[in-house]
Amino acid sequence: MHIHNLSKTPSILNTFISELRDKVIQKDSMRFRRNIERIGEVLGYELSKSLHFENRNIETPLGISSTQLYKNEIVLCSILRAGVPLHNGLLNYFDAAENAFISAYRHHKHNPESFEIVVEYLACPSLEGKTLILADPMLATGQSMVATFEALKPFGTAKEVHLVSVIGAQKGVDFVSQSFSSDTHLWIADIDDTLNDKGYIIPGLGDAGDLAFGNKLQQ
Numbered sequence: 001m002h003i004h005n006l007s008k009t010p011s012i013l014n015t016f017i018s019e020l021r022d023k024v025i026q027k028d029s030m031r032f033r034r035n036i037e038r039i040g041e042v043l044g045y046e047l048s049k050s051l052h053f054e055n056r057n058i059e060t061p062l063g064i065s066s067t068q069l070y071k072n073e074i075v076l077c078s079i080l081r082a083g084v085p086l087h088n089g090l091l092n093y094f095d096a097a098e099n100a101f102i103s104a105y106r107h108h109k110h111n112p113e114s115f116e117i118v119v120e121y122l123a124c125p126s127l128e129g130k131t132l133i134l135a136d137p138m139l140a141t142g143q144s145m146v147a148t149f150e151a152l153k154p155f156g157t158a159k160e161v162h163l164v165s166v167i168g169a170q171k172g173v174d175f176v177s178q179s180f181s182s183d184t185h186l187w188i189a190d191i192d193d194t195l196n197d198k199g200y201i202i203p204g205l206g207d208a209g210d211l212a213f214g215n216k217l218q219q
Ligand SMILES: O=P(O)(O)OC[C@H]1O[C@H](OP(=O)(O)OP(=O)(O)O)[C@H](O)[C@@H]1O
Pocket: 079, 080, 081, 082, 083, 104, 105, 106, 117, 136, 137, 138, 139, 140, 141, 142, 143, 144, 145, 172, 199, 207, 208, 209, 210
């Protein structure tokens, strides 16, 4: 897997990430969602450099401008709920993309430490020969990414796969590296060292879905 950890090069992205992490600033849910969206825009811009380009002539009112435009057919898929603001950020840039949504949540069957990933809702166009961008802001154990990719398989084989995430735990990054093919790209804003026994990223930022959209009752 090609891992692009954008925090390795300090940039304005660090400002957005630190606001997501900051326990006071993150309480402003509108700013929290907007920061995830802004990070989606930055990650989308970086990802765009790896797309395939072709020469195109654009007619201006005064002449012809020759340029290179990407030719990939993009399907943007995000994992509900926390994926929604990241999806919006990516879609701001890849505005011609087709869209897919999939739900994945942790179901704690026996105790808070053990869970399985339940995939329920899935709406997806054909993926055959297309460029799939699979987005989820948190890559903790990596199980949601792997389970959703598995659930997308009946929709066709994408030619290229890009995973987009905001904060990952090293363990989850290692898990997706082993589970996806070696030509998959991971675009991630930062990677933390630790995962606690409840599967939360440490230091991380807390629960991204709750911070973006409010607490939910456990079912
Ligand atoms: O890498 P994993 O260990 O699978 O964990 C990551 C998942 O956990 C979070 O979702 P959550 O279950 O909290 O659902 P939510 O988006 O509805 O809050 C997050 O948005 C990812 O989907």
